[in-house]
Every structure is written in C-alpha cells, then in structure tokens.
Amino acid sequence: MGTEQGAKRAIKPALVRTRALCKQYGQHRLFSRGKFTVNALVDVDLEIPFGGVTALVGESGSGKSTLALCLGMLEKPDRGEIWFEGSEISRWGARKLAPLRSKIQMVFQDSAGALNPSFTAAEIIEEPLEIQRRETGRRLRARACELMEEVGLSPEWAKRSPLALSGGQRQRLAIARAIALRPTFLILDESVSGLDLSTQAQILNLLLNLRATHSLTYLLISHDLSLVGQIADFVAVMHQGRIVEQGPRQQVFASPQHAHTRELLGSVRILESAFRAAQAGGRS
Amino acid sequence: MRRAVHAVLLLLGASILCFLLSDLAPGSFFDEMKLNPQISPYTIAALRSAYALDQPLAIRYGRWVKSVLRGEWGYSFAYNAPVRSLLVVRARNTLLLTGFASVLAWPIALLLGIWAANRADTWGDRLTMGGTALLLSVPELVLSLCLLYLAIRTHALPVGGMVSVSFDRLDPWARTRDLAMHLIVPVTALVLSSLPILVRHVRSSMIEVLKAPFIQAARGHGIGRTRALLRYALPAAANPLISLFGLSVAGLLSGSLMVEIVTGWPGLGPLLLEASFARDLYVVVGVVLASTVFMISGSLLADVMLVIADPRVRVE
Numbered sequence: 363m364g365t366e367q368g369a370k371r372a373i374k375p376a377l378v379r380t381r382a383l384c385k386q387y388g389q390h391r392l393f394s395r396g397k398f399t400v401n402a403l404v405d406v407d408l409e410i411p412f413g414g415v416t417a418l419v420g421e422s423g424s425g426k427s428t429l430a431l432c433l434g435m436l437e438k439p440d441r442g443e444i445w446f447e448g449s450e451i452s453r454w455g456a457r458k459l460a461p462l463r464s465k466i467q468m469v470f471q472d473s474a475g476a477l478n479p480s481f482t483a484a485e486i487i488e489e490p491l492e493i494q495r496r497e498t499g500r501r502l503r504a505r506a507c508e509l510m511e512e513v514g515l516s517p518e519w520a521k522r523s524p525l526a527l528s529g530g531q532r533q534r535l536a537i538a539r540a541i542a543l544r545p546t547f548l549i550l551d552e553s554v555s556g557l558d559l560s561t562q563a564q565i566l567n568l569l570l571n572l573r574a575t576h577s578l579t580y581l582l583i584s585h586d587l588s589l590v591g592q593i594a595d596f597v598a599v600m601h602q603g604r605i606v607e608q609g610p611r612q613q614v615f616a617s618p619q620h621a622h623t624r625e626l627l628g629s630v631r632i633l634e635s636a637f638r639a640a641q642a643g644g645r646s
Numbered sequence: 647m648r649r650a651v652h653a654v655l656l657l658l659g660a661s662i663l664c665f666l667l668s669d670l671a672p673g674s675f676f677d678e679m680k681l682n683p684q685i686s687p688y689t690i691a692a693l694r695s696a697y698a699l700d701q702p703l704a705i706r707y708g709r710w711v712k713s714v715l716r717g718e719w720g721y722s723f724a725y726n727a728p729v730r731s732l733l734v735v736r737a738r739n740t741l742l743l744t745g746f747a748s749v750l751a752w753p754i755a756l757l758l759g760i761w762a763a764n765r766a767d768t769w770g771d772r773l774t775m776g777g778t779a780l781l782l783s784v785p786e787l788v789l790s791l792c793l794l795y796l797a798i799r800t801h802a803l804p805v806g807g808m809v810s811v812s813f814d815r816l817d818p819w820a821r822t823r824d825l826a827m828h829l830i831v832p833v834t835a836l837v838l839s840s841l842p843i844l845v846r847h848v849r850s851s852m853i854e855v856l857k858a859p860f861i862q863a864a865r866g867h868g869i870g871r872t873r874a875l876l877r878y879a880l881p882a883a884a885n886p887l888i889s890l891f892g893l894s895v896a897g898l899l900s901g902s903l904m905v906e907i908v909t910g911w912p913g914l915g916p917l918l919l920e921a922s923f924a925r926d927l928y929v930v931v932g933v934v935l936a937s938t939v940f941m942i943s944g945s946l947l948a949d950v951m952l953v954i955a956d957p958r959v960r961v962e
Contacts, residue, residue: 478860479956489864489867493869
C-alpha cells in the first residue's frame with residue numbers, strides 16, 4: 363500500500379525539474395593563458411514536487427546557491443534544461459521571462475543586504491508590485507500593509523527603514539516581499555540561517571503557515587540538517603556541484619546511500635526542541 | 647557647531663604651521679636687495695621695519711591675524727597690495743578652470759563608470775580600464791605638454807594666458823568665445839588627469855553594489871536593467887562617490903597648480919610659484935589658507951550630502 367502511494371507520488375508531475383544542468387564559473391588569469399574554472403553545477407537532475415518542501419542540503423561551496431540562482435532565473439545555466447510548470451525555461455529571454463518571474467521568488471540569507479537600504483519597509487514590499495504593475499496608487503500601499511500584517515509585522519512600521527528592524531523582522535519583510543506577487547514556487551536560500559533559534563523557529567512556522575494558505579512549493583536551501591529534518595518532505599544532497607542523493611526525507615535520513623550524506627547526518631540536532639517548543643507556543 | 651570649532655582650529659593650525667615653516671626657510675623678500683649696491687642698508691632696514699619683518703614671529707603672526715580679520719589677508723611685498731585683492735582675482739580664474747573641468751569630468755566619469763560596470767569583464771570594459779590605466783600613468787605635466795604641443799602644431803587653439811591681447815576690443819559674444827578657446831587646453835588636461843580615478847571609483851563601487859542581494863531580488867521581480875542601474879544601484883553606490891566628490895571640491899583651488907603653471911593660466915598656481923621664489927610670505931600663506939578653506943568646505947559638503955543620500959548614515 364505504502365509503495366503504491368509512493369509510486370503515485372512519483373507519477374505526479376514535478377513543479378520544477380532540471381535535466382543535466384551545468385554551470386561553470388571562470389576567471390581569466392593574469393599573465394597566463396586559459397581560465398581558472400570552478401564547476402559549480404555538474405549534470406544536476408533535480409525534481410521538486412508540487413506543494414512540498416524540498417530541502418537542498420550540502421556543505422558550503424557545494425553548488426546549492428548556484429542552483430538556487432539558476433532556478434530563480436538570476437543566472438543562466440551553461441547547459442541543461444529547467445522545466446517549470448511543464449515549460450522549458452532555461453533559454454528564455456528577459457522579455458519572455460518577465461511574467462514568469464512573479465511565479466518564482468527568492469528569500470535570501472542576508473536580510474540586511476537583500477532589502478534596499480534607501481527604501482522604507484512598505485516601499486520594499488511595493489517594489490515587486492510596482493515592477494510587475496499589479497497595483498497602483500493608494501491600493502499599492504494598502505496591499506503592502508496587508509502583506510505586512512500577514513507576515514506578522516505591524517503596518518505602523520510601514521515607514522521605517524529596514525535598517526531599524528531586527529533580523530527576524532527583516533526576514534519577515536523579505537518574505538512579505540516574496541509572496542507579494544502570489545508566487546507558486548519560493549526558493550529559501552539559507553533564509554533562516556544567522557537568526558537565533560527561537561526566531562528561526564518562528565520564521566519557519568510563518569513559512570509553513572504561508573505554504574498552507576498560498577499553496578506554495580518550497581525549495582529550502584540549508585546546510586543545517588536538523589532544520590531540514592523538521593520540515594522537509596523531500597531531500598536532495600549536493601556535493602561538489604552534483605546531486606549525490608535525493609528522495610523522500612525519511613528514506614534519505616533512515617538509509618543514506620551516499621557517504622557524503624552519512625557524513626552530513628552526523629551533524630547536531632539542536633533545533634528540534636526549540637522548534638517543538640515554539641510550535642506548542644504558537645498553538646496555545 | 648562642533649564642526650565650526652574644528653574648522654577654525656584647523657585654519658589656525660594650518661596658518662601657524664605655514665608661518666613657522668616659511669620662517670625656517672632661509673632668506674626673506676628683501677635679501678635680494680642687499681645685493682644691489684644702489685639700495686642702502688638703511689633703506690632695507692626701514693622697509694623691513696615697515697613690514698614688521700624685524701619683529702619676532704609671534705608678533706608678526708598676531709599682526710597677520712588682525713589683518714585677516716580686517717579682510718586684508720596680509721600685504722604682498724612684491725605687488726605692494728593687500729593679499730586679498732590679489733587672491734580674489736587669481737582664485738576666480740582658478741575656480742573658472744577647475745569648475746569647468748569638474749562639471750565636465752563628473753558626468754563623463756559617471757557615464758563611463760556605469761557603462762563599464764554594467765558590462766564588467768567584456769572587451770568594452772577592458773578597453774576602458776586599459777585606457778584609464780594608461781592615463782593614470784601619465785603625469786599631469788606630460789599630459790599638459792602634449793596638449794600644448796598639439797595646440798601649437800595644429801594652430802587650432804590659442805596657447806598660454808586666459809584671453810587674447812585684443813580681448814578688450816571684442817564684443818561680449820567674441821569675448822566668451824575667446825575665453826572658451828583659451829580654456830580648452832587646460833580644461834582638457836585637468837579632465838584627462840582626473841578622469842581615470844573617477845571612472846575607476848564609479849565602476850568599482852557600481853560593480854560591488856550590482857552584486858548585492860537586493861539588486862538580485864529586484865532582478866528576480868523582473869526589473870529592467872536601466873532602472874536597476876540608475877534607480878537602485880547608483881544611489882547605493884553613491885556613498886564612496888560622494889566622499890570623492892567632496893575631495894574634488896576640496897581640490898578646486900589646489901588641484902590645478904601644475905596645469906596652470908604649464909599652460910600659463912593666470913590662476914593661483916603661477917602666483918604661488920612666483921611668491922614662493924620671491925619669498926612673498928603673506929601671499930604664500932594666503933594661497934595655502936584659501937586652499938585649506940576649500941578643503942574644509944569640501945569635506946563638510948560631502949558629509950552633508952552623505953547624510954542626505956544615505957539612510958544608513960542617518961540611522962547612525
């Protein structure tokens with residue numbers, strides 16, 4: 363029975379799928395011929411099913427962020443295919459991509475750097491709505507305030523500078539900006555790293571609630587396996603630009619096939635208790 | 647307020663230092679007269695006491711401060727006139743030159759720098775960088791001489807001075823034209839010598855900012871390239887550029903000395919040079935002090951602009 367369900371899940375088309383994705387970064391060397399190259403992505407085949415939380419794990423420099431940038435259409439892959447909602451988008455030009463951008467959004471790790479310091483909190487949320495011409499005039503500000511409330515920020519802070527907000531508040535603001543265009547796919551690039559444990563847990567709860575209300579699909583990029591263990595449905599493990607293992611979380615965690623996965627699993631699981639406590643607190 | 651006190655203290659310090667250093671230098675304006683057998687030692691002694699050169703340094707300094715407060719800025723031995731009247735005319739000429747050069751150099755530098763940053767590591771960018779490196783390595787002096795050579799060979803431009811001999815007989819339109827023609831060589835020299843530094847700064851700070859996550863986020867929302875460059879990246883990159891702008895304002899009086907001397911522009915440069923050779927003490931002190939005033943106002947201007955432009959500075 364269980365295997366049947368698993369088979370059905372596998373048949374259901376993925377929201378995002380990559381085929382043999384390659385990306386190389388090169389730099390010309392001074393006083394010598396040729397280039398110094400780094401293989402950031404090597405033949406990456408990744409499937410991200412609808413509606414779930416897919417975690418992309420791996421040590422720093424393993425190519426996670428490059429993959430995120432390619433999926434977020436901020437970098438062009440050198441080779442390979444990216445399928446999103448049934449279309450191959452990796453070769454699309456800027457004009458063709460423009461409407462698609464509202465469906466794929468990213469939340470970056472460095473919330474301070476990801477928010478334009480010369481904007482106010484409300485202006486930051488209004489930015490994508492303005493660029494995509496979703497709202498104008500007074501409706502724009504009203505929508506920004508709605509979104510602020512939705513992520514747990516007081517609309518009274520609309521005129522504050524993002525620099526006057528705490529790390530957790532900034533990340534909430536970044537999330538509000540990311541969901542402003544009602545995307546279907548959200549890439550969370552180390553979005554909760556660098557926050558203290560209780561804030562981390564609060565942001566994760568917010569993300570899980572938003573996923574339910576907005577029927578979002580998440581790609582959670584993290585080097586923190588204990589966090590991944592809490593919320594991911596699927597796990598893909600990256601090592602030196604390749605995906606060395608992917609599958610349902612229980613399967614990958616219970617019987618890791620690749621040596622690198624086993625190594626990663628050896629890391630600590632501190633977050634668990636904090637997360638549970640925050641969840642219990644949120645329910646009461 | 648604290649700034650104003652700092653500025654006054656800085657001016658005092660600079661003037662005292664200037665006085666001390668020129669006192670340490672051997673000789674004085676009237677020493678050359680001693681070689682002239684027709685001028686009697688009594689006359690020289692009388693002149694020295696008339697200009698209070700026989701007094702101790704502290705008293706001379708005090709008298710000079712009083713004269714600054716009266717608006718005279720000391721007295722020039724060589725021109726036999728208050729220093730201020732000399733300085734005002736010369737400083738006006740210098741400011742005309744450096745002002746024009748800055749007004750030209752900044753927009754060019756911004757355009758080139760942004761353009762190069764936008765296409766970093768392409769051939770266009772490498773060409774720009776190579777060109778600026780080349781310009782950077784050529785001294786102002788050589789640059790001015792090359793331009794003078796070109797002007798003389800082609801007879802296209804007037805060489806030396808600020809206006810033609812017939813300037814007074816010309817109608818207003820022809821006067822403006824004449825002045826503009828005389829400006830071309832020194833202004834070009836100044837622009838070419840200041841451009842590489844400006845372009846490189848604009849480019850590097852733009853490249854830095856273009857990598858920032860908030861620009862990537864905006865690109866993720868589908869922002870156009872031009873809007874991302876001008877409305878997002880440029881304000882964020884403005885910080886170091888504003889400081890640089892303050893510096894270039896600060897250098898308005900002192901930055902063109904060499905070019906002025908070589909191209910014969912009657913600004914502060916030649917005045918300072920002559921005054922130094924002739925030991926016309928108060929003129930030297932006056933020029934140095936005027937430059938110091940510009941330095942202080944330039945950095946003050948930059949600070950004010952930073953507060954206006956950068957929310958991070960405001961928060962602090």
